[in-house]
Amino acid sequence: MAKFGKKATLKSRFTLSFLFLLAALLFGGAGAFLQVSIQRDLLEAPERQMATEVQERLYSLLQEAQQDLVSVSQNIPPDSVLFSANLPKTTHPVFLYRKDKLLFWSDHSLRPEVDPRNLSRRQQVIENRFGKFLVLRQVVNAEYTALAVVPLEVKYGISNSFLRSGLNPTIFEDHAASVQAERSRRAIPILDAQGNYLFSLQVLEPGQWLHAGKFTFALYGLAIGCALLFLATLYRALSQAGNSLGAFWAVTLGLLGLRTVMLLSQFPNSVHEVELFSPRVYAAAWWSPSLGDLLLNEACFLVMAWLMYRLAKTFPFTAVFQKSTQKQLWWCVALGVLITCLIISWYETYRSLFINSQPSLDLTQNIQMGVEKILLYVAMVLHTLAMSWMLRVLLRWLPLSPKGKLPFVYAWITVLLLALGWAFWRDAPSGNWVVLFASAALVGWEQLHRHAGLRAGIYSSIFILNILSASLGAAALYDLYVVQLRADKQRIAAQLLKDRDDLTEYLLAQAANDISQDPLIRHVFNAPWGSLNVIEQKIRRHHLRGITENYAVTVRMFDFTGESFNDLDSLGNLEVYAQKWAPKARSTNQKGQLLVGSESDPGRFTYLQEIKVPVEFEHWVTVVLEVSPKITAPNSVLPELLVERKGTQVATIPSSSYALWKDNRWLKTEGYFEYSQQFPTRYFGIPQLFSQGVSLAHYHHLGARSNNGTVAIVSTPEYGLRSWLSNFSFLFLLHTFSLFSLLVLFMLLKGQLIQALTSTFSTKIQLFLNLGVLVPLVLVSLTIGSLVTNSYRQDLVRGYTDQGDFVRQSIVTSNWGANLFKGRADSLSRRINRLALIAQAELNIYNANGELRISSQPALFEAGVLSTRLNPKAVEALKEQGLNRILLEEKAGSLPYSSIYVPLRTSPTQAPQGYLAIPFFDSEKDLSNKLIQLITTILNIFTVLFLLFVLMSYMATRALTVPLQLLTERLKKTSLTGNNEKLVYKSRDEIGLLVHEYNQMLQKLEESKQELALREKEAAWKEMARQVAHEIKNPLTPMKLSLQYLRKAMQEGRGNLEVLIEKISNTMITQIDVLSDIATSFSNFTAMPDLKLETLELNGLIRRATDLHLDPQQHQVEVALPQEPVYIRADENQLIRIFNNLLLNALQAVPSSVTPHIKVAVCLESPAWVLVAVQDNGTGIPAEVQPKIFIPNFSTKYTGSGIGLAVVKKGVEAIGGSIWFETRENEGTTFFLKLPVVAP
Template identity: 30%
Template sequence: MFRIIFDKYENKWYSYVFYFITIFVLYTVIIITVSSENKEKSVRKLLVTNLANERDPIAELQMADFEKNILDDKKIKSILQNDYLNKADELYSYLLHYHFHGFWRKYDLQLTICKQNDSLLINETKKLESCNEYFNNYRNETGIQVVGTNFYFLDNINGRISYFADLKYVADSNKLYSIYIELDSKLQTEQLGYPELLIESKNNSSQKLDSYTYAKFRDNKLVYQFGNYSYNLALRYYGTFNNEFEFINKDEYNHLIYRVNDNNFIILSKPQYAVFNYIVFFSYLLVMYVFVYLLILVLKINKSNIIKSFNNLIFRIQIAYIGIVLLSLFIIGAGTVFYNIQQFEKKQLEKISEKAQSLLIEFDGKFANEKSIINQESYNLNYLLVKLSNVFYSDINLYSPDGKLIASSRNEIFDKGLLGNYIDANAYYELAINKKSEFIHNEKIGKLEFLSAYVPFFNNNGELLAYVNLPYFTKEYVVRNEISSLVITIVNIFVFLILITISLTFIVSNNITRPLRLIQKKMGEIELGKRNELINYNRKDEIGNLIIQYNRLVVELSESVDKLAKSERESAWREMAKQIAHEIKNPLTPMKLSIQLLMRSWNDKEENWEQRLNKVSKTLIEQIDSLSAIASEFSGFAQMPFSKKESINLIDKIDFAINTFSNYENITISSNNYGISKAIINADGEQILRVFNNLLKNAIQSIPPERNGKIIINVSKENQSFLIEIKDNGKGIPESMHDSLFQPNFTTKTSGMGLGLAIVKNIVEGIGGKVWFETEENIGTSFFIEFNELVIIGN
């Protein structure tokens, strides 16, 4: 999509920033993840420590009023004054029915009555102890007083929330009675949630635990659990723990095991972080950083170049593809969020409606034959509503036909003035005036908004007995978390799909335009005298037809080039033959003249015939040597690149060649091996020596007589190859001769076949090497030879 950016910066390092960004984002994800996990573990340690000392803030908030109601109850004094054995049982039943109802049903009640001199038989010691003294010691050892009350929180770590009360009564007979009350939270997997109306949010620490599951173990046995995870009944299922805090992974949960003491353990658990979440987090950061980087690059590019980029086919395909997919994803994502929010709200309405109808069935079974519910004792109605609220997991209120409160499962809401004693006006209008069979709407108390369902209840005669109200106190943060979790999940998937879309866009667009770019590349690489490759494309589409035409032209061009090359070779050999004939004629002419003169001298019986014979013989030998050299040079060129390959050391061959040419006056030849003692290659040693001899000979011949010659041979190693540089300070090579320098029969001298550099090229390329040169007129020339290193395994 941003090809113009890469075209702009193709010779710079900017494109590598994308790789750096990916690595940096991966590193960032790892660092943040590790840091977050460590922080979460620290928070979990704090929470599990608080769980070990868990208290009930709702209960403590009500204890002052609760204690006052008990102390002011004259019936209790009456029971204490009666002198019969079962007064404790009677008092227990009375307290349970008249005081420990509603909210307090979540606690188990134990009751002990002690007079001033009563004694207790202690089971552990089998000894009698003073009753008051025993409970006073018990209170002082484990109790923490609730401010403003005679209630004490018991820090006994038994897996339950425990409170202790010491209430004093003076009967009419001036006898002092002590009533010791013990409250222990009931052992069930999950109690009714605390209503947010009864406690300030800053004190509601239970919200912090909503994302966790926890359990309490005593003597290796499960005594309490809360949350979605089902704990094993035995602690040993999770292992043996000696440290105070230990983290383990089991059943796709991460568990923190807190060792309170040798007998008590608390496990605080949360689901393990899914791999998908890491991928989404990585996608977020990668998209953000790449977008910022591309934005910076775009701002640096000329506007004209940006406009030109819209003429680019790949760019237009990518923009169209990404635009369509992103628009589709946005519409689908927004629609999904909206639909799921509606479904969630609909589900809440259906849930409360089902509860209301089920509740009517319960009432029908109890009051269908009654003429009026108002005549029922309020205690019995309240007790019934509390039982039903525990079943339906919802508060229940009953209103009379004229809209006045009859009974409630949670009277404390009305006692504290948070709700009035009359039915909601809108509900009464819809039920009483509009005669609706059900009415559900949102009600609000302060900042707390909740659903409230109202249904009329009729007896068997069709007479209206009451209006049943279910205030659905779903915790606001639970609803908010559920909706936000849905939105976040969809957004996460959306971002992940964006990243995949962009990646697929590049892949798809590149696949679509790859044949076009390949044609463009191949057309740019077409050269005469070079084997041009055909494009392999199997699809029979428009691009396929274009490639067929391209391949046909390449084949025709190749055939034309072959014909041209053949013609050029034939022409070259003809020129070579002419050159050879010319070179051979040069020595033959003086040889013929010398022999003719020698024959004349013989015929004339000249006195200096022997002297002339010696002179002619010398001339003939020189010319024969010249012919032999010509024949050898041509034969050597014709036999290239046939050779006998073996392992040779380039350093030795270079040193030998330097010694061969070291006697030239005014010319210094040196080498620099840069610490390389062995440069082993696989080649014909004689041919490699001929390469260095030819290049040194050319270097010497290129140096003018009036100049002090300096030739340096540098040897270096790059990866798995050796680079040889033969540098001279000669007169250089004119630019007009650059293209013909390695061709046969090309020479800058007045004599010779011009095969020296052609032989060098044939030898070097015959063993897979490369040869090239760099030159500057009147400064000098450097010939470079690159050989592949011979790797000997085990050496």
């Protein structure tokens, strides 16, 4: 019935599995049908879907903008606190005009430059060189007009990592499209809620807009969920059916197949866009194209590793190694290769993760945290868990032994050789050493535990694997940074040595030809009031767009008489200009192009491109372009902000220095490093300087040599052990917190947390010691970090305030300060630029109305990076609230920075004549660098102290618990029969008192033992005498009666006396044999012979014992032995006697009416134990008799002495085994022997 019930349960579980499979197929089929049908409809009319999506997002923005207009309109006519009253009410850019004068603006980052008089509709799209904007107009009355602006597209004159032109992602997401103000056949009209036309949308990639909808996505989600339930129930059913290997492969192949289908079908983004599966944050290869796919891959890898770990626990892999020593060594080599390859793949996975991630995971470079960054760290933790299970399996399979060293040597040498070979092939300065050390340390760690006969604890395993994972992650970050930095240095060194650029010469010549034929440029030159600024901007942004990324360009223009158009130009005419440059220049292969080089600085060459632009009959204007390479090592982000850069390469390296060396002298040095004092010239003869670089004076230097012998040296602060330790500390603490949190959560779910924490005294000691150290460390670190961070912020704010006050005071006290807001602004530009150079800051001067008047960096405003309007919060604080200064946080594109605003006035009671703004573009960078140094220092100290205290707590625990463990072992061995030794512990602490009491107890126990032994001896003799008397009395009674009968017959003289004597003699001999057997049994029990232990092959021994009892006609003996040999250590004669007694007892237990059927089975219960079962088909052992089975002199048979099973039990326990039995009435009894296994 039990077997039938088990089969029925398995059948029901298999049925449930295939029901889940059917559900997955149905949901997936329904989703595919809907997706195909909906996409077909969308392909037939894509405009409807696209317009609907854009209009839905636009409606909500327009409603918010309209609400802002209503709020601002309620405060008309405006009072003196216009900005204070309206700024809190607006969420969109709002502009308030009185006639054509701008009174209020809520945003200064946009440049719509709207004139309300030019608007013809209530909602209208306007376009300028700064972008396209949807403007909402509300005429409050005849005098006031309010405008709200919704940006549709933003355009910057520069494109780089901070400034990205493009559509508003709030409305258009990341789709490729263009906005058109006028209707077009190929564009989709976008309407407002009333059906009025707003603008047209031209989609460049329609496939991005074709989504099947949330319902289809939900169907696919249900299909995936059912597929996972199918795999889970199938795994459980196969495992319970005994097919663990099939269960493992079913789930593994199922997960791989499911992920392959998802990747090939680009799910879920092919159905419904999910930000997590966008390649914006992470993209590696087709199998990991996004962050979401990476997390799914790691989750699947984790499940497969866990299943492999569970399978390995049930698979007796070590039995394979017991066949031969040679096979052990080969397996050691194979497993050593697998362990090393696994660690190498671990390192390469981390390196790939860091390379293909958009956010920087290097703590020494970026400490900003976000959701994407946290998810990347989650992927690392999942990978660590999976790798730890796989490494645990491989280490457990290593055929290491406590005594044999040869397998360990083979495995260790294999690991070392493979790691060294990989090190020669892979350019990984730090990873090579970490992989080598980690592989060798893991094998040595396993051998150490095998030698000590211990299993690695869960806590120590977590710490070891956390250290390994953090070391590999820190090494990957270190190597990646070093390799990338070396490539950047080589490129910049080559740029320093480059004295010309053939490609730039060709591009410059092509640009000159296009400029000379440009109709706009010709038209402006011909116009009497043309703006030369328009020409310069057209040349820079259109014709020289591919050159300005790496070259600085100066545009000079001369009229047909040779005079400069710029009155402030120091080179007033073309003749003077030619006299300056001609002696230094040489011609290139391009027309009208000269190259001016520098002997002292090869990288400082300049191209002069002459361009003749015809303007009138036989007249032309001369345009000269001065093009020089940008080679600097700036410590400010401002040059990066102003440089056109679409690629990923950097033009400079922060905090770098460089120098040029030729003919035993330094031609040029720039940066912080003192080359003349700290860089010995002998290093120029070291080849490593030009390949890998050298470290000197806490800097890393890399050189390059030109054909003429000039050497360029690029130097950066050394990225050394401190940086590696910082990343290691962070990753170690991250893994420790994550894995211990998962462990605590797992124990909570199983209800074992309290039991685990209070299981052993050593656990309590370690827990309290670690908490006693960890909590103060955390509190102190957080307190110090908070205090120092606030101090850094206050220092920065104080520095910015002092700089603002210095510049304001310089302007107010200067002889030109009174004329700052009078006359032309151009006349004061040089003075402002000179003051900005002294202050080492960018200065922007605004008039009393908040309009830009003068800037030391006008390119920021020309490119649309900054607005020409004052920050409205500054107007509110300085003008309306009367503050003396205010520090505001702003953004230029994606670059956050701080700006200090101060009013300019001659006396405190006077209204501000204007405002001074000083943007600190390095503010975020400066604060970030200081915080990085602070946080990394705290993490390094915290981690080192934490590891030291963990080690100290472990040692303290060992020191405190070793006496207790010794006492525990002695207590286990304490008995009334054995020799109990006293403990020696000289300390007078609490443990010393416990040891003292233990020794006193032993002394009292010894006294009680002697007294008890005396009593037991007397009782034993009495019991023995009684038993012997009872056993002897039984045969003596018939002997006495037979002799009395013989004497009486002799006295009577009977005739059959000889027959009677023969009969009585036989009776006497039989009874005497019975007495002899009784004496032998008691002798065997009371005085068992000394054991002669030797290594025996168990299977052959059992075969010999069963052969003695083979009698097919009388009974059946069935033997089931394993194929591989099993070795034990025992006395051969005694072990044969044990099996003979068990077999004889089994045969005698079967009634005479039943044919005895005896089964003997041997199986390996574990690598250390073997189980022998002897089963009969007798009547079983009654319940009331079972406790007495192994008691001497007890027997259920009439002729038995009751000594046999007692002898068996004593013999089994003598060789370290145990014996027990299981019985069922009228079915039979099975005796089990558990014996220790030894190596052959």
